Amino acid sequence: MNITIKDTFVKELPSDSITENSRRQVVEACYSYVSPTKTKAPKFIHVAKSVANLLGITEEETQSQEFLNVFTGNQLLPNTTPYAMCYGGHQFGHWAGQLGDGRAINLAEVLHNNKQWTIQLKGAGETPYSRTADGLAVLRSSIREYLCSEAMHNLGVPTTRALSLCLSGDEVMRDILYDGNPAYEKGAIVTRVAPSFLRFGNYEIFASRQDHKTLKILVDYTLRNFYPNCELNKTGYIQFFREVSIRTLDMIIEWQRVGFVHGVMNTDNMSILGLTIDYGPYGWLEGYDKGWTPNTTDSQHKRYRFGSQGDIGLWNLLKLANALYPLIEEAEPLEEILANYKTTFAAKYLGMMKAKLGLTTQNTENAKLITDLETVLAKTETDMTIFFRNLATVSKTLEVPVKDELTFLAEVMDAFYKPEELKGEVLFFWKDWMKRYVARLQEETATDDERKQLMDTINPKYVLRNYMAQLAIDAANKDDYSIVDELFTVLEKPYNEQPEAQKWFAKRPEWARTKVGCSMLSCSS
Incomplete structure (x- = not known):
């Protein structure tokens, strides 16, 4: 493949001094070098041609053996050094310490048409951050991530993208319901694409360890590459936080507009670029219920329910502000930005809902x-x-x-x-x-x-309801990928009438009300 590699992450940021792939605490480093685990019998299921175009990969190249090898972990791109990122995070409101890319491996950064993209394999094997897990992913969660990434993009929601969905040929043991009954499932790999996969947790980990030197290196890298209008000083850091807060707010407003519930808004799942990232136990509202969460882990406290996503965005930004504070050493400007988030969110939510109702004129009612x-x-x-x-x-x-x-x-x-x-x-x-x-x-x-x-340009006709994804998963488990293909095509144009796809414009069937994968989901992958 004739693609242009322009790695910045590994060249500009400090690496883990230990090169062996063993679980451990990684200190004073933004990443660890690690290569994908070779897969036994890789096979393509689907390729997103529009994403391939972003990377400068031709349609002919997507059908090549090299493409299959690279994006299933069996071959490295020339002159590249894959890596897994180090980060921490607050999970369900509690500091969890070091987390990191436990089953994601970044292959390289690609430059095409003056835009830079990071390519990442999800489910490509163990990393130093895998903790007790195997670093792999199964077909059902991979189908959900692949379809949803592209569906969200076509809905106009800021998101990471998905290039390809492949079977690994390996069997992966998972306990889908966390009920002590694990079983083997088909292994799969999704190739994810984004300008960067940096999360709030990348900054939190260094602040928590009082490693302000590495924190500054990472923040300066972020500004140079993704927020070039922000100067590398205290004023610039404040402006950086302001812009992150705006992007985060705008992303969540878009979630509310289309009825999307992320399900696990931990700070390690919050993109520093304001992109929807990490499609796990997500869901779309069926009945309009602000108290609904698709995540079984969250079923008791409903921290991440639909109606709280705006507030959780603010909470997560507070944790990011705390992480950046050592570089700013002034609380007032950060507090002002957080306060502005509250008022701005209310105003933008009102504007968004007005648009959904087709109201353009001002009215006190x-x-x-x-x-x-x-x-x-x-x-x-x-x-x-x-x-x-x-x-x-x-x-x-x-x-x-x-x-x-x-x-x-x-x-x-x-x-x-x-x-x-x-x-x-x-x-x-x-x-x-x-x-x-x-x-x-x-x-x-x-x-x-x-x-x-x-x-009709604001209210989509087609969204990826959980039962639709589950139908695609059930068929794929029988080696039938036609529903994956069909849904991908329908969701490319979610605002169009598409009369030939009318069957997908329907309420959740009764059989799906309590079916595993259709009502609520676990984080099992």
């Missing part, structure tokens, strides 16, 4: 209309994606009947899981809200068609 909608959406199980997509077809001439008729909900009726509950208090609230919404639409200058066209 907007905030209450949105709050009341969120209340009534939760009174009976209502599918978020279908409701907002179909709301665009509601006319500003709609008449809400006085009697207990449901005709005024005809356009959004498909969103209700239990339409028989649309009576009494629930129906009263829906009639009140829809009457006020139509009144607001009548204040808008846009025609119904113009409003629908705009709303």
Whole structure:
């Protein structure tokens, strides 16, 4: 493959002085050299051509034996030294110490069209940071990560990308439910791509060890390569934190817009570039429930539930501020940035929700209309994606009947899981809200068609629901990858009508309500 290697991470940052691949605490180093574990019988499942183009890899090259070898860990790119990053993190609110790339190995950095990309294999074997794990990944989690990375990009959400999905040919032992019943599963490798995979935890680990020298080296590297408008001094470090906070906020607003729940917003899973990273027990809202989390580990306390993602983003930024403080030694500017996050998030959330409702004019009633909608959406199980997509077809001439008729909900009726509950208090609230919404639409200058066209660019028709991913996984476990191919194609254009894909624009089936992988997921991979 004729790609241009331009490694900066290994050239500009301190490396682990120990070169053996043994589990250990790594100090005064940003990474450890480690090569991928060779796989037994690698096989391609899917390649994202658009991501290959980002790297300067041609379609012909993606079909080559060299491509297969490199992106399954069996061959290194010329003049490269793969590595795993050292970082720590707060997990579920508690400092976990050193974590690091336990099953991710960075192959190299590639320069193409004046843009730099880091290529990383996920599931490529043990590293010094694997702790008690094997560093491998299984097919089910790899399919979920591969499809979701590209689905999120096509939704317009900042994210890492995925280049390829491959079988390793190896069997991997996993306890999917953490119930003491492990079993062998198919091993797989996803090739991930991003400008950088640096996380909040990369900075936290050095602050926690009071290794301010290495902390400064890493921060200066980050500014030179990813925040070049920030000077390498105290003022620049403050500006850096401000920009990270803005990117983080904007990313989470996009999550809320499309109904995405990350599921495990630990600080080691927070990108310093404001990208969605580490697709583990994620999920999309089915019923509109701000208290929902897809993560079984989080089922009791629901720390990472949908409605708390904005607050957790702020909490994580506070931990990053604490890590950067030794280089700034002033709390006030950091506190000001955190306070600004709160007010900005509220304003941007209001603006985002207005857009989802097709409202463009200012009105003092907007905030209450949105709050009341969120209340009534939760009174009976209502599918978020279908409701907002179909709301665009509601006319500003709609008449809400006085009697207990449901005709005024005809356009959004498909969103209700239990339409028989649309009576009494629930129906009263829906009639009140829809009457006020139509009144607001009548204040808008846009025609119904113009409003629908705009709303359809904001409210996706197709998202990667957990049951859809599980259908692809079940088929793939039988060596049938057609659903992976089909979903990848549909999710490339999530805002388009795609009538041929209409079957994927549907509520979660009842069989998926409690099925493993469809309702909640563990971190098992």
